[in-house]
Amino acid sequence: MKILLNIEKTFRELLQQEDTDQDKKITKDDLGPKRFVLVDELTKKEEMIEGTYHLSNLLQELATLKEKGELTAEVDLDFIKEEPVQRISRKIRDDYWNELTRTIDKKGLEQILKDEKTSNDIATLYVSAKDEQGIAYFQELEKELKSFKVAILPENYTMDYVDTLNSKPGILALALEKNKSGLQGVPFVVPGGRFNEMYGWDSYFIAAGLLIDNQLDKAMAIAENFRYQIIHYGKILNANRSYYLTRTQPPLYSSLLVDIVKQKTPDLNWLRLHLETVILEYNTVWMVQGGRLTSTALNRYKADGVGMPFEVEPGHFDDVLIEYAKKYNLPVREFEKQYLNRTLVDAELDMYFVHDRSLRESGHDTTDRLINTCANLNSVDINSFLYKYEKDIAYLIKAFFNNAFLSDDLVYTSEQWEQKALFRKEKMNELCWNENAGMYFDYDFVNEKQFPFEAATTFFPLWAKLCSEEQAKQLVEIALPKFVKTGGITGSTKASSIAYSHENAPQRQWDYPFGWAPHQMLLWEGLINYNYSDKAQEMVYRWLWLITKNAVEYNGTIPEKFDLEISSHKVFAEYGNVGTEFDYIAKEGFGWVNASYQLGLQILNNSLKLELNKMTSPEDLF
Structure with missing residues (x-):
């Protein structure tokens, strides 16, 4: 009507x-x-x-x-x-994905260059020296638009060179493709709010939502941009800005490929190119000894670069810098200035920022689990992701390439990758599994002991299908109740958040009491992997109830994260809450929360969907 x-x-x-x-x-x-x-x-x-x-x-x-x-x-x-559920899902499918889609080309570049994070007078677009097509296209565009300048990244740039770019930060070019009228940017989907670039692990979860909503082309485009980044920047970037060249993101490229081929049988040449790039990334980003591969034969996050990360707001590190300013008898801002200019060098503080850059590489920026320790940890999350890589590569070689895949003059078989996965599984069980706690903990290979911080990453082995049936049982029955709140699971337990918090530090957004979509999504799929179907229904319902309640009560707001202690988007932690600032219309939601809603509805049974529309509290159902 x-x-x-x-x-x-x-x-x-x-x-x-x-x-x-x-x-x-x-x-x-x-x-x-x-x-x-x-x-x-x-x-x-x-x-x-x-x-x-x-x-x-x-x-x-x-x-x-x-x-x-x-x-x-x-x-x-x-x-x-x-009805609320139908409205939220419809708007995600029909509106939000399009609102969040960007291209780096004549049509889309202006929107990205006007981003609030572009501080210099004339925006800079950095293009890899290896991308001859991109250089030619963007240099012509520079002459035409006169609103930005093109800078060419050297082919084998050093981290010292990357550090010089902080005085002229800019966007990094992504892939181009040919259409009837010439070249256009390969599309990507941004998280939303102030995040106007392509983020690494966000993009995987976003792609999961795109595939559910029958937007296969956009999911494949994300894979194309992953491939472009590995070839031209050496890694899948934290995001495509110049100051992120020092760090990668959690490896989920192989999972995206598997998700794509399960929806539609791909062109084998397309799949071959991407599988070659996955293996290249595995070998050159993750398996270099002394870098992200450690003496335990397990991996860690380990970003490059020196000093404070460029992107944080002024004053973010004051709780750390105050003590060093006292040490050198300087005001905090003067100490910060000298430290940033490297006229004052402190080895201990440099090490603190190695850990800080590495935790940002993990996607968990920030958590007390990784503060001042990240690069020392064989973390459960990175090793779960890499176990999944090894299993995925084995699957793709066997299913699509007759069990013999040629890459860099080497022939790979599925059995080789299965053995890599088995070795990693055994090492994780040896170093990270704690039988008494019924949980996986990060392993501190420097101090040769587990770091017993209770984090939601303990459930990642369920998603990767790494753990045994008995380990899964313990994770579900012993560990999971420690994390469950009315609206889902928290990033850490309250006990660990209290035990490991640092004096005068801001409340860490990836710890208790905050809830994040990636943690929920990986948990749901993990529960399903081990046939905990009823528990999966419960956990899906809790999170979707929270999103629905928030959207119903707050003008359609779909935020980046939630405070699960109060079941609200009103978050008081570092960085605030992206996705909550808009006028009149909620136009885009937030990338991975949108995806979690669509995934959750795909899992949830019809009777619980009816309860969701009634806004029935999870506490009345479970």
């Missing part, structure tokens, strides 16, 4: 009555009557809209029409009164 409205008048009156805190949203915090009468301009028939959820839907529909310049238009009441 549709109703004809004066858009501007209705929009203005609705806000005046219902948006009492004037934040350009209608939420549960507003004190209006939560009842608004619509009058059809033609028939004068009245329609009552009641409740925060329906009023915020009305606001969004009116704002959309207003943006289109509509003066008088029909508003579809079915959209306003749509």
Whole structure:
């Protein structure tokens, strides 16, 4: 049913009555009557809209029409009164993915270069010296647009060279492809909010959502940009900005390939190119002794570079710098300036930042699990991911290449990769599994002992299918209850968060009480892998209830993360909460939370979907 409205008048009156805190949203915090009468301009028939959820839907529909310049238009009441689950999923599928899609080309470059993180007067686009096609294309574009400058990265740049780029930071080019009219950027999907570039592990979880929503081309495009980054920058980057050239991200490229081939049998030449690149990344990024491969034969996160990471806000490290400023009898800002300029060098502080850069490489920026220790740890997460790489490569070689795959003049068989996986599994069981705790812990290979911080990464072996049935049982029955809150699992247990927190440090966003989509998604799939179907249903419901409740009560808001102690997007931790700042319309959600919603709905049974629409509390069901 549709109703004809004066858009501007209705929009203005609705806000005046219902948006009492004037934040350009209608939420549960507003004190209006939560009842608004619509009058059809033609028939004068009245329609009552009641409740925060329906009023915020009305606001969004009116704002959309207003943006289109509509003066008088029909508003579809079915959209306003749509069930929450259907509305959220529909908007993710039909709107949010498109809103989050970017290209680095004539059409899309301006949007990226205007990003708030572009601080210099004329934005810089860095292009790899190996990308001759890209250099030619972007140099022509530079002459035409005159709004940015092209800089060419040397073919074998050093980390010292990368450090010099901090005075002129910029975007790194990604892949181009040919179309009928010439070249265009291979699309990628950004997380949302202030994150306007392609992030490493975010992209894998986003791709999982794209595949569910039948957007195979965009998922394959993410794989193309992964491949481009490995060939031209040596690794899948934390993100495609110049100051991220020193670090990679959790390896999920092989998982993306497996997900793609399970949806559609690919062109074998396409798959061959990508499998070659996965193996290249495995060998050159992860398996270099003394780098990310350690003496235990297990891996660690280990970023390059010296000093403070470029991207953090001023004052972020004051809790650390204060002590060093005292040591050198300097004011904090003066010490920071001299340290950044390297006119003052402190080896101990340099080591602190090696660990800090490495934890950012892990994607868990930040957690007390990894503060000042990350590069010393054979972490459960990285070794679970690499076990999955080894198993995936074995599977792809056997399923698509007749068990013989040629790469760099070497012939690989599935058996070789199965042996690598078996070796890693045995090493993880030897060093990381703790039978008494029923959990996996990171192994501190420097001090030769487990680091008993209870983190959600302990469930990653379930996802990778690394653990035995008995280990899975202990993880589910002993470990999992320590993490479960009403809306899902927290990044760490409360006990570990208290035990390992640092004095005067900010609240770490990847620890208790915060909940993140990747942790939930990997847990769900892990539970399903080991036939804990009922528990998977419960955990999916808890997280989807939280997203749905938040969207219903707060104008469609889908944030980066949640505080699970209060089941809210109102997070008080370092970096705030991306995805919560918008006017009138929630246009894009947040990448991996969008994906988690679509994945969760694919898993959840119909009876629980009905309960979800009723907003039934998980505590009343489980």
